[in-house]
Amino acid sequence: MSNPTIQERVLKVIATSKRIPLESVQPDSTFEALNIDSLDRLNILFDLESEFEIEIDDEQAKQVKNIHEMIEGVTLLVQAKHASTSAE
Secondary structure, three states: OOOOOHHHHHHHHHHHHHOOOHHHOOOOOEOOOOOOOHHHHHHHHHHHHHHHOOOOOHHHHHHOOEHHHHHHHHHHHHHHHHHHHHHO
16 A cells, blocks of 8 residues: 555545544635635644654744645645655
C-alpha cells in the first residue's frame, strides 16, 4: 500500500477533527459548507501540526479560506521541512 498523499492526510485530519464522514470532505469544500467555525479551524490547525510535525503561522492560517488553500499551505510547509532536513 502506498503512503497517503498530503491531500488525503489533510482531508482525514479535518474529517476526524470535525467527526464527519471522510467522503464529505473534498478539496473544493468551503469551511462554511462543512460547518467549520474559527474554533474548529484552530483545532484542525493543531491536529495538522501534529500530523505533519510542522509549525503553522497563525497569521498565515487566518488567510486560508477553504480546504484547497489549507492543503496547499500544508504541502508548502512539508516540502520546506523536507528541504531543510535534507540540506543538513
